[in-house]
Amino acid sequence: MKKLSVTLLAVSSMLLTFVSSAATSEVKWTNSDKYRDVHAGDGHRAKFKARVFANFEEHFSGLAEKLPEGQTLLIDVKDVDLAGDVHQNMQRIRVIKEIFFPRIEFSYQVLDGNKNVLTSGDVNLKDMNFMMGSNLRYNRDSLGYEKKMLDEWFEKTLLQ
Structure with a gap:
């Protein structure tokens, strides 16, 4: 029993060390009441x-998990305009058309x-071409266009 406890303690501390050294992220939402479209x-x-x-x-x-261990991705979002636009008919619905393309403005820092x-x-x-091509990775996600x-x-800027 004692041997099992020591083994579990060793494995737990290794996992905690791994988790604490993994890359992380922090997101700040600056003036979110003034964002173009998060409706x-x-x-x-x-x-x-x-x-x-x-x-x-x-x-x-x-x-951020794709960054090297110990790094932190800081994001300060300044504006969001989701794909589509909200229209009022009998009810409010988000209509996705080519002219309502997604936008996001932010600053970032990567810290060691x-x-x-x-x-x-x-x-x-x-x-502006968000509806062209394949979006299979996020095809069931409400923010699929923005995530893509x-x-x-991220891949072009921080992984190359």
């Missing part, structure tokens, strides 16, 4: 906005384990 179709606006922000934060976290800035920049992403755009930026 719900049908539904509660504040809850929709909270879901959208949580979804983006989770996505940035997943992207000692909090030194490795790289940084201001980004103004937009995908962020993936492309």
Whole structure:
């Protein structure tokens, strides 16, 4: 029994060490009340906005995991314009058309384990061709167009 406890303790501490040294992300939402378009179709606006922000934060976290151990990806989002536009008929619905392309404006920093800035920049992403080509990776995701755009930026900017 004692041998099992010692083994479990050793494995647990190794896992904790791995988790604590993995790359992480932090997302800040600057002046989010002034964003171009984070509006719900049908539904509660504040809850929709909270879901959208949580979804983006989770996505940035997943992207940060691709960075080397110990690094931190800091994101300061300054504007969001989701793909599509909300129209009012009998109910509020988000209509996706080519003319309502996704945009996101943010600044970023990548820090090393000692909090030194490795790289940084201001980004103004937009995908005017978001409906062209394949989007199979996120075809069932409400933020699929935005996530694809962020993936492309991340790979081109931070993984090369």
